[in-house]
Amino acid sequence: MGANIKVNVHTPSVRYLSGYLITLPFFPIFRNSKNAVNNALVIIPTYNEKENIEMIVQAVFSLPKDFDLLIVDDNSPDGTARIVKDLQTKHNSTAAKLHLLQREGKQGLGTAYIAGFRFGLEHGYDYLLEMDADFSHDPKDLTLLYLACAEGAADLSIGSRYLTGVNVVNWPMSRVLLSYFASYYVRLITGMPIHDTTAGFVCYRRRVLDVLLKNKIRFAGYGFQIEMKFNTWKHGFKIKEVPIIFTERVRGQSKLSVGIFKEAFFGVIQLKMQSWFRKYSIESR
Numbered sequence: 428m429g430a431n432i433k434v435n436v437h438t439p440s441v442r443y444l445s446g447y448l449i450t451l452p453f454f455p456i457f458r459n460s461k462n463a464v465n466n467a468l469v470i471i472p473t474y475n476e477k478e479n480i481e482m483i484v485q486a487v488f489s490l491p492k493d494f495d496l497l498i499v500d501d502n503s504p505d506g507t508a509r510i511v512k513d514l515q516t517k518h519n520s521t522a523a524k525l526h527l528l529q530r531e532g533k534q535g536l537g538t539a540y541i542a543g544f545r546f547g548l549e550h551g552y553d554y555l556l557e558m559d560a561d562f563s564h565d566p567k568d569l570t571l572l573y574l575a576c577a578e579g580a581a582d583l584s585i586g587s588r589y590l591t592g593v594n595v596v597n598w599p600m601s602r603v604l605l606s607y608f609a610s611y612y613v614r615l616i617t618g619m620p621i622h623d624t625t626a627g628f629v630c631y632r633r634r635v636l637d638v639l640l641k642n643k644i645r646f647a648g649y650g651f652q653i654e655m656k657f658n659t660w661k662h663g664f665k666i667k668e669v670p671i672i673f674t675e676r677v678r679g680q681s682k683l684s685v686g687i688f689k690e691a692f693f694g695v696i697q698l699k700m701q702s703w704f705r706k707y708s709i710e711s712r
């Protein structure tokens with residue numbers, strides 16, 4: 428996979444470097460080494476999101492909390508990556524905070540996130556957040572997810588559609604029922620005490636990913652989201668769900684496929700059975 432990845436990172440400006448130099452003597456550890464400007468990185472995987480990408484980048488950078496942003500693009504034919512590069516060169520203020528990781532072709536959401544997590548760990552971020560590009564997740568909720576980890580005691584916070592009823596806007600009833608019962612099914616099979624098991628709007632503390640990425644993550648779509656939460660829970664990390672409202676995409680095309688559902692349906696049974704033979708130790712942290 429590594430061979431397919433081209434990393435396009437902007438180095439911190441002199442202003443940020445001088446900020447570090449001034450604060451350095453007062454910190455016991457020089458935490459955000461390499462290129463991290465802020466302590467939290469939002470990872471957005473993209474495939475053909477030209478209608479959304481500029482707006483979502485601006486929305487994240489307009490938040491009161493400063494986040495760095497990594498776009499993981501799978502060589503979108505619609506030129507999504509081109510737009511990101513333009514944003515990097517056009518706006519000096521965003522250049523150091525906006526990263527782009529380009530992969531050769533469509534390789535799925537799971538591996539896009541794993542590549543993003545590896546980038547985030549390598550660059551010293553303490554909090555790594557996942558978000559879709561299509562505004563289904565409200566960027567304002569990033570702060571809630573971040574605070575649940577940074578100021579609450581959570582190791583993983585989850586933006587949950589099903590914590591307080593069903594908080595989904597503009598989905599047909601068939602999709603609401605499918606998603607709700609899929610989450611219920613996963614909870615039943617796995618025993619995970621999580622309402623929204625397939626959620627893709629989450630924040631991890633780096634120590635969780637340090638542990639989880641030591642082993643192979645096998646699933647790609649919804650299965651990936653379930654597997655990550657399952658492993659986090661089995662390792663004994665603290666999980667907190669935060670209620671969010673999920674809105675159906677308005678612009679661009681959905682990439683959902685029947686294969687993604689199938690993988691998740693059979694995958695949870697596999698996950699549960701494999702967990703009987705696997706050791707999840709606190710010492711591994």
Ligand SMILES: Nc1nc2c(ncn2[C@@H]2O[C@H](COP(=O)(O)OP(=O)(O)OP(=O)(O)O)[C@@H](O)[C@H]2O)c(=O)[nH]1
Binds near residue numbers: 499533561680
């Ligand atoms: N890098 C990368 N990104 C992807 C891939 N598939 C989907 N994405 C992105 O992942 C995010 C979620 O994809 P969506 O198509 O919105 O899937 P979804 O949210 O499950 O489906 P909808 O609710 O119908 O929109 C979006 O930002 C997509 O652009 C992929 O193979 N590679």
Ligand SMILES: [Mg+2]
Binds near residue numbers: 559563676
């Ligand atoms: Mg979507």
